[in-house]
Amino acid sequence: MKIFFPHDSVRPQQSELINDIVKALHEGKTLVANAPTGIGKTASSIAPALSFAIQNNLKVFFLTPKSSQHEIAIQTVKMMNEKFGLKIKAIDLVGKGKMCIHPLVSHVGAGFYEACNSAKKSGKCVFYSNTKGSTKKQKADALKRKSDVLTQYGNSYDKIKNACFVKELCPYEVTIEMIRGANLVICDYFHIFNDEIRQGILGQAGITLGECILIVDEAHNLPKRVRDMLSTTLKAEDLKKAQDEAKTIADEDAMKALDEIILEFSSLVNNIPFGEAEAVLDPDSILPLRLLAKKKLDLLEDAASVFMNKINKENSFLLASAVFLHTLCQQKKHTLHMVERQKNSLRVSIYPLDPSELTADVFKKSASAVLMSGTLTPLDMYADILGIEDFVLKEYTSPFPxxxxxxxxxxxxxxxxxxxxxxxxxxxxxxxxxxxxxxxxxxxxxxxxxxxxxxxxxxxxxxxxxxxxxxxxxxxxxxxxxxxxxxxxxxxxxxxxxxxxxxxxxxxxxxxxxxxxxxxxxxxxxxxxxxxxxxxxxxxxxxxxxxxxxxxxxxxxxxxxxxxxxxxxxxxxxxxxxxxxxxxxxxxxxxxxxxxxxxxxxxxxxxxxxxxx
Known part of the structure; x- marks a missing residue:
């Protein structure tokens, strides 16, 4: 297999890493690589992965913990194209919040996704409407409006964002549409390891995990980042403020639902031993609140949408409460629930313990994967805690004297x-x-x-x-x-x-x-x-x-x-x-x-x- 390596020469450590990646790709395995600084991990992983993907009609997802690390991947593809006369198509995908250009929704912190969905459903996001359209004519107009932008591969998300702003298009939705024609998708961990987001992305692209090669950069960050995806906290006073918001829009059903939720939420304080400030909640203690969340979640999300539209706000306590309840409904088997008492405040927190509940299935179903970092030791520990089964572990020496x-x-x-x-x-x-x-x-x-x-x-x-x-x-x-x-x-x-x-x-x-x-x-x-x-x-x-x-x-x-x-x-x-x-x-x-x-x-x-x- 010809490797489209972008640089003029290949150092010994790079050659070793490339050969190991090629072997893992052919065998459909996951390479867990501790590769020190200076090896040139980005070029040494993207070049063989893309070379293999192009020949086998697959897509490569280059996953990073920070968007600042995307530029080097974009430049690597540009060098490959220039050196070999290729037409590799790469896109830079960052979080929906970072790409948002809506004057109100773009400023939402926690609860952004719910605020975004609310704006789309209510027709309050002109950028989304212009990108998608609902009637046959609107869809035709949308296709015409975005046709130029859909061909702008190889650019940073900032450039796509600016191009979409000029045409009043949703940068995130346009980028998602571009995945279908892309060879390389440079994105964040959560785009693949968050079940809902991954399903949305791959579904729109018309592909499955089995058609994807995953490269996880700085992979020592992955376990914590995955835990953080499903970690959240809510205070009792936030629920009471959410109730005030429901009262503002005269939503009796939401007010009653919050009455029930506040009652159940407040009862959790009884689990804190006398003289202590916090306690771990056993599964039976949190179950009634979780069951209640499943029943009332849609009601609170709708109320949050109405409130934000009426008051013209980008955030609300109704929304924050809905986000917490949504996470509670999503929780995995091995999750820690905490209740804390601070002066007159009560707080309940959710902390997932087992990242493999999100990662194991992803690695198992993907065509192949490479996890790499300069501090990925001990290697077997990362294979264990991420639930990787068919793996190859390898440590590389530093190229520096x-x-x-x-x-x-x-x-x-x-x-x-x-x-x-x-x-x-x-x-x-x-x-x-x-x-x-x-x-x-x-x-x-x-x-x-x-x-x-x-x-x-x-x-x-x-x-x-x-x-x-x-x-x-x-x-x-x-x-x-x-x-x-x-x-x-x-x-x-x-x-x-x-x-x-x-x-x-x-x-x-x-x-x-x-x-x-x-x-x-x-x-x-x-x-x-x-x-x-x-x-x-x-x-x-x-x-x-x-x-x-x-x-x-x-x-x-x-x-x-x-x-x-x-x-x-x-x-x-x-x-x-x-x-x-x-x-x-x-x-x-x-x-x-x-x-x-x-x-x-x-x-x-x-x-x-x-x-x-």
């Missing part, structure tokens, strides 16, 4: 809860201060939490400009913080104090002079909560690996992700310091990638001094 990165495990400090004290914090601060003074350029210190950051920050004696990530930062502020930090790298250098597991630790590249050193303070475990305990118990029962799968492995992955900010290109050189004695212990060390190596030391300053940046 090993001597370019110095990894150090420092065994003289820890942030372990039982060992936290003032002397320990002083020791951590001292190592950070001395190390960052030696580094010729920028350093980032990643803390396990904002609480630890706040404790250690005043103890630092750093003689350079220090920037600090805040707990609640807007995207604009965060972008400015990163930009300011990178600018410091062009001069004397600065120090950024951030948190492992946050967007700076995972979603930002710092190539070259932008970053010379990363210090990971402590193992970034998730906070112990009812949710984390439930997840540990669930994986213990299912795999006998509760603590490893739900707690330890995700924490080490967060640490590795943070350290991965340092070496982003072949010419980068830098130091990664893991500042906690537990990192070198076998029970945690086993979760690092197989090709990872580190020196254990009590004096990192001496080794950093000798390193050639």
């Amino acid at each position: 090993k001597e370019n990165c110095l990894n150090l495990f420092v065994d003289r400090t820890t942030t372990k809860y039982t060992e936290r004290n003032s002397a320990q914090y002083d020791e951590i601060a001292s190592i950070i201060t001395m190390t960052t003074a030696i580094v010729p350029g920028n350093s980032i210190v990643f803390f396990p939490s904002f609480e630890i950051l706040k404790v250690i920050e005043p103890r630092l004696g750093i003689g350079r400009k220090v920037l600090i990530q805040e707990k609640l930062m807007s995207q604009e502020k965060k972008s400015r913080l990163v930009s300011d930090f990178k600018a410091l790298g062009r001069g004397f250098g600065g120090v950024l104090l951030a948190v492992s597991g946050g967007s700076i630790a995972e979603g930002v590249d710092f190539p070259g002079e932008n970053l010379r050193c990363a210090i990971i303070v402590g193992i970034p475990f998730a906070k112990v909560s009812f949710q984390s305990k439930a997840l540990i118990d669930f994986y213990e029962k299912k795999f006998h690996k509760g603590w490893d799968y739900a707690y330890n492995a995700p924490a080490i992955n967060r640490a590795v992700q943070a350290a991965g900010r340092v070496i982003r290109t072949e010419s980068d050189r830098g130091v990664c310091i893991f500042l906690d004695k537990r990192f070198s212990e076998p029970m945690y060390k086993k979760f690092f990638p197989k090709n990872f190596s580190a020196i254990t030391t009590g004096s990192p300053e001496e080794l950093v001094k000798k390193f050639k940046f």
